[in-house]
């Protein structure tokens with residue numbers, strides 16, 4: 001009896017190790033895999049198990065419904081059609097805030113398998129595709145912990161979903177248990193930080209669910225007004241994927257990357273422990289959470305970050321498109337002139353956001369922190385002189401603002417979600433631009449149309465985090481220091497292509513576009529939040545010399561693989577099999 005009860009308690013202590021909750025084994029390409037538990041496996045939780053979890057999370061557990069569900073008769077055994085709700089879906093399908101407020105929606109639907117789209121025909125089947133199966137709409141830290149514990153003990157695919165912004169499908173997963181952090185909206189501003197580390201200036205503690213523009217707005221409402229380094233997008237989740245991937249933004253040239261400014265994290269580990277990570281407590285986790293990859297080391301519940309005094313900002317918007325010329329040679333020459341000056345812009349402390357597609361260059365805007373109109377014009381003079389000398393037609397518009405916030409609201413534009421593309425990209429260093437500027441520009445122009453029948457679209461950020469700022473010690477790829485141009489490339493899709501075509505487009509991104517970018521920028525790197533899921537040598541490419549330490553820390557903080565997103569530290573043995581469905585580990 002004694003031995004039996006010892007065995008029973010051992011089993012419950014180390015469930016997965018002893019095989020109590022193991023999913024199926026598969027052999028693919030001669031390799032053996034052990035999968036997480038899915039609904040067609042005996043190890044999957046029973047309705048009673050889910051009901052017990054629901055009780056622990058205060059009734060916040062829901063069976064998921066894809067955002068398009070109200071336009072369809074049913075999802076599985078749940079009736080979903082609702083004309084009014086369907087009209088609401090149709091009206092908001094490209095509304096970023098509506099999508100981020102939804103419990104499980106993704107802004108880039110390719111990674112949901114483009115399932116259950118809005119339709120006027122309710123008979124069209126709606127499946128969950130790669131969406132999760134259950135979602136905890138957490139309102140307390142305890143709910144997050146309960147979700148992590150349940151996923152770990154029951155060997156389920158776990159997804160942390162904040163805004164659903166991710167370009168790379170990292171906030172969705174087939175039949176997963178999703179933990180939604182969107183309600184964690186608290187922000188507290190401090191005039192003087194007195195915690196660990198050497199910072200004694202102002203700071204803010206920001207909840208996991210706070211989004212870009214609402215954070216900027218609250219910082220602007222302080223007296224005196226302050227700024228925080230964040231992204232350009234209004235709805236991106238600041239304390240979620242953004243910081244954990246590193247985080248660039250319009251103020252990066254003067255204040256560094258988002259993660260450079262973090263003073264402390266509050267988080268829940270894969271083992272379900274509440275931890276604080278800063279210069280004194282858990283300094284290794286502190287280091288890793290600053291750029292080491294989203295959903296990799298812990299679930300962050302809040303972040304304390306440096307705030308800075310507001311700054312005057314001037315900006316310029318420049319266009320070259322079919323209004324100005326339809327001559328490809330002229331257009332390409334114009335783009336080259338603009339992009340070859342990347343080192344010049346960053347050496348003057350500028351950040352530049354631009355969009356490039358066939359025959360269309362939209363630079364909106366050039367960001368000149370601590371500049372007035374005259375200063376921006378002076379910095380940009382070489383650009384306009386060269387365009388004029390080469391007889392390239394363009395238009396421009398310049399304006400100065402007393403504060404960053406006013407500038408940001410006026411001169412940055414919102415993006416449109418629910419578009420389909422396969423994403424990739426590259427960070428070019430100042431060395432790359434100085435030595436290979438034309439080749440880099442040619443590669444980017446090629447990315448606009450990599451093959452005669454495939455179109456591309458690129459979003460560029462000319463930025464050098466650390467212009468005049470001491471380099472912070474964290475997990476961000478060292479190549480970000482002295483960077484010059486970081487460009488996201490998109491291979492455009494309709495979304496309704498077959499699996500084979502989707503794979504082919506991924507290959508175009510990696511092997512045609514990506515290859516040209518790597519060859520043009522051999523000194524460069526890639527950015528984990530805005531990169532290629534199939535990037536060759538992704539460990540080196542995303543983290544460089546920081547990778548070995550990140551791998552070590554992943555094994556320390558998440559030894560069982562509770563968290564997973566593709567191309568993050570320590571995921572080498574994991575693979576999503578069955579056409580993007582089941583997450584399995586090589587054994």
Ligand SMILES: Cc1cc2nc3c(=O)[nH]c(=O)nc-3n(C[C@H](O)[C@H](O)[C@H](O)COP(=O)(O)OP(=O)(O)OC[C@H]3O[C@@H](n4cnc5c(N)ncnc54)[C@H](O)[C@@H]3O)c2cc1C
Pocket residue numbers: 107159160161162163164165166167170171181208230231232233235236237238239240241242243244245246247248249294295296298299300301415529530565
């Ligand atoms: C339109 C657009 C504009 C963008 N602009 C910028 C920009 O200016 N600068 C920049 O650096 N990046 C930018 N990004 C990229 C952005 O940083 C990433 O998409 C980021 O992962 C989004 O994080 P999220 O939490 O909002 O999104 P989600 O999709 O909800 O989550 C993204 C990843 O983070 C993980 N995650 C979320 N919350 C947590 C948490 N609390 N703890 C642990 N893991 C978590 C998720 O599991 C997932 O892997 C942009 C993206 C888009 C779509």
Ligand SMILES: *[C@@H]1O[C@H](CO)[C@@H](O)[C@H](O)[C@H]1NC(C)=O
Pocket residue numbers: 050051054058059060061062063
């Ligand atoms: C969880 O409990 C709430 C409140 O009782 C209920 O509305 C919800 O449907 C339950 N979720 C599941 C998955 O049963």
Ligand SMILES: *[C@@H]1O[C@H](CO)[C@@H](O)[C@H](O)[C@H]1NC(C)=O
Pocket residue numbers: 047076077078
């Ligand atoms: C409907 O499906 C869910 C999820 O598979 C299951 O938990 C539930 O018991 C089913 N309900 C009915 C009435 O069949």
Ligand SMILES: *[C@@H]1O[C@H](CO)[C@@H](O)[C@H](O)[C@H]1NC(C)=O
Pocket residue numbers: 113115127128129130174497498499579581
């Ligand atoms: C994903 O979409 C493909 C078609 O591209 C389909 O064959 C497959 O069944 C889908 N998988 C899931 C889980 O929805």
Ligand SMILES: *[C@@H]1O[C@H](CO)[C@@H](O)[C@H](O)[C@H]1NC(C)=O
Pocket residue numbers: 196197198279
């Ligand atoms: C704080 O400053 C001291 C003295 O300059 C330095 O030794 C220490 O490493 C700093 N601590 C941190 C966390 O930066």
Ligand SMILES: *[C@@H]1O[C@H](CO)[C@@H](O)[C@H](O)[C@H]1NC(C)=O
Pocket residue numbers: 319320321322323360362395
């Ligand atoms: C081209 O630039 C003009 C401004 O000169 C702008 O009004 C127009 O919308 C742009 N066209 C495209 C396709 O972006």
Ligand SMILES: *[C@@H]1O[C@H](CO)[C@@H](O)[C@H](O)[C@H]1NC(C)=O
Pocket residue numbers: 322323324325326
């Ligand atoms: C370019 O072509 C478009 C479409 O034919 C036309 O509307 C536009 O006027 C042309 N632009 C120039 C500068 O000729």
Ligand SMILES: *[C@@H]1O[C@H](CO)[C@@H](O)[C@H](O)[C@H]1NC(C)=O
Pocket residue numbers: 471478481482
């Ligand atoms: C950046 O370049 C400067 C000189 O241009 C050099 O002194 C510095 O070490 C470089 N920084 C990094 C991180 O490579």
